Amino acid sequence: MTVKNTRQNYGSVAKLLHWSIALLFLMSYCTVYFRHWFTEEKTPENWIALQLHLSVGITVAAIVVLRILWRLSNRVPDPEPGPSWAHRAAHIGHYLLYAVMIVMPLTGYIGTGVNTEYFMLFDIPKFESTVLFDAIVTQGLGMSFEEFEKPIDTFHKEIMGEYVLLLLIFGHIAAALYHHFVLKDRTLKKMTSGK
Numbered sequence: 001m002t003v004k005n006t007r008q009n010y011g012s013v014a015k016l017l018h019w020s021i022a023l024l025f026l027m028s029y030c031t032v033y034f035r036h037w038f039t040e041e042k043t044p045e046n047w048i049a050l051q052l053h054l055s056v057g058i059t060v061a062a063i064v065v066l067r068i069l070w071r072l073s074n075r076v077p078d079p080e081p082g083p084s085w086a087h088r089a090a091h092i093g094h095y096l097l098y099a100v101m102i103v104m105p106l107t108g109y110i111g112t113g114v115n116t117e118y119f120m121l122f123d124i125p126k127f128e129s130t131v132l133f134d135a136i137v138t139q140g141l142g143m144s145f146e147e148f149e150k151p152i153d154t155f156h157k158e159i160m161g162e163y164v165l166l167l168l169i170f171g172h173i174a175a176a177l178y179h180h181f182v183l184k185d186r187t188l189k190k191m192t193s194g195k
């Protein structure tokens with residue numbers, strides 16, 4: 001397996017970044033819904049589940065920066081033969097997935113009113129206590145944190161978390177499985193064994 005992408009396959013670094021982010025997205029859902037479904041408000045488990053969600057989300061933010069830099073410095077493997085509308089749809093889908101990898105951690109962070117205890121190792125201050133919040137939200141928009149947080153929260157949780165993101169990810173997975181099992185081409189192999 002090569003480190004960089006080739007005409008045939010994604011390289012080891014692109015695969016590592018892709019599958020780590022896929023795992024972190026899964027963890028972000030598991031932690032938040034574990035909190036909703038299996039913990040009581042104001043218990044230590046409830047707090048730990050929230051903190052794990054925040055920590056996982058911030059890890060995505062860090063990895064996506066590396067991923068974009070790596071993507072820009074690498075070729076993309078050649079697409080499998082197919083109609084041009086399908087190639088265009090795949091491109092748009094990938095760009096939207098890159099967009100959510102940025103937008104989800106960002107809206108999560110700016111809309112959260114508590115510090116992140118990053119995997120219980122160190123604290124990352126909440127947006128509300130940064131100079132950026134003061135400059136942009138308090139002075140620029142003239143809003144309090146409560147006023148600012150409401151629409152951001154609705155976007156992060158209700159619009160993206162419950163609908164748009166799930167639709168995009170399931171669409172992406174369905175497309176990968178369709179290529180593998182129905183069209184029987186190398187699309188999924190490029191991101192896995194490469195054989």
Ligand code: HEM
Pocket residue numbers: 024025028029032035036050053054055056057058060104105106107108109110111112116156157158161162
């Ligand atoms: C990959 C990144 C992220 C994903 C996919 C994600 C996804 C989600 C989802 C699905 C929900 C629950 C929606 C619902 O209520 O049904 C949620 C809630 C929430 N997220 Fe995120 N999130 C991410 C990053 C972050 C980050 C970085 C923070 C803050 C630092 C954050 C803070 C929150 C908070 C405070 C809630 C509400 C928790 C609760 O209601 O129990 N998220 N997020």
Ligand code: HEM
Pocket residue numbers: 018021022023025071076077090094095097098100101169172173176187188189190191
């Ligand atoms: C079980 C889950 C997943 C499977 C089976 C899967 C499968 C694949 C496959 C086969 C490709 C290569 C497509 C091609 O070359 O045309 C790919 C690319 C990609 N995937 Fe996934 N994926 C999964 C989860 C995710 C998640 C959760 C995200 C992001 C939130 C994601 C984002 C991307 C992006 C952005 C690309 C394009 C890579 C590039 O060209 O830079 N994937 N995925």
